[in-house]
Amino acid sequence: MKSAGSMGINYMQKLLTSNVPKELVKKGQDRVVEASLTLIRERAKLKGELVRGLGGAVASTALLGIPLGHNSSFLQGPAFAPPLIREAIWCGSTNSTTEEGKVLDDQRVLTDVGDLPVQELRDTGIDDDRLMSIVSESVKLVMDENPLRPLVLGGDHSISYPVVRAVSEKLGGPIDILHLDAHPDIYHAFEGNKYSHASSFARIMEGGYARRLLQVGIRSINIEGREQGKRFGVEQYEMRTFSRDRQFLENLKLGEGVKGVYISVDVDCLDPAHAPGVSHIEPGGLSFRDVLNILHNLQGNIVGADVVEYNPQRDTADGMTAMVAAKLVRELAARMSK
Secondary structure (H helix, E strand, C coil): CCCCCHHHHHHHHHHHHHCCHHHHHHHHHHHHHHHHHHHHHHHHHHHHHHHHCCCCCCCCCEEEECCCCCCCCCCCCCHHHHHHHHHCCCCCCCCCCCCCCCCCCCCCCEEEEEEECHHHHHHHCCHHHHHHHHHHHHHHHHHCCCCEEEEEECCCCCHHHHHHHHHHHHHHCEEEEECCCCCCCCCCHHHHCCCCCHHHHHHHCCCCEEEECCCCCCCCCHHHHHHHHHCCCCCCEEEHHHHHHHHHCCCCCCCCCCEEEEEEEEEECCCCCCCCCCCCCCCCCCCHHHHHHHHHCCCCCCCEEECEECCHHHHCCCHHHHHHHHHHHHHHHHHHCC
């Protein structure tokens, strides 16, 4: 079955090869791009003004949804994740206080600028080169509104490249990255796609946007993954040695001498017993408490983060993995805000 996105792209390609002037199509694309970025810009301005008006915040977490799933190599369900994660964040089954005592009802701790309308953009025939630039621009619009810092809801892991690029460019230099995942996502161009969710960290390292990249939870890695890791100087911590590495990983100190720390959490870093709703089920992963211990004990200035690869189409009927993703977002927001 074709996805709605691919049908939209194919329709626009037919227009471009017909008698419709390319200039006319481009003008239409430009209008949709401007409208999409205006939506994010104005919501970020509103939320930034609110947080500044309340006062006392040095850093405030702002949710930004990037519902993009077409760069997944297996299933495209992560495109549907952002609204379900939001719903779970505010689920009445729990309260709004994080484990470290931050109250999410306080807009200085957590605010929301909405979703970039990825599907609508793709329906105009915009290619991935331009789409990735639009994602980066949306992140920069959030960061324009001090003290907002982006916590991005995916979406597949391809979004991490344009998000990290935007954070690094906006701050004016490289950052340290803590990447929690079952996979290293560092193929040169998986299945010929340079923007594949399995290639995002190759693009990040090639661009010089990270000084250090620590990958934790790895348990599905091949020869290319290891060779690419060595090429880029990546610190890869595999699950087969986690018991040996635990003390180090639960006491990380990152970001000194660079512009800060970025955290990327692929939900499949967790063992599927804790998070079954993912596209790539890899047994033998981290427990939820393992992840929280790493995040809670991390020392460093967290300037951005993402939570990606939750696939609602593979979740349990009661949305167990949505609640897991939501808890990750809640605890990350608490760490980022100050």
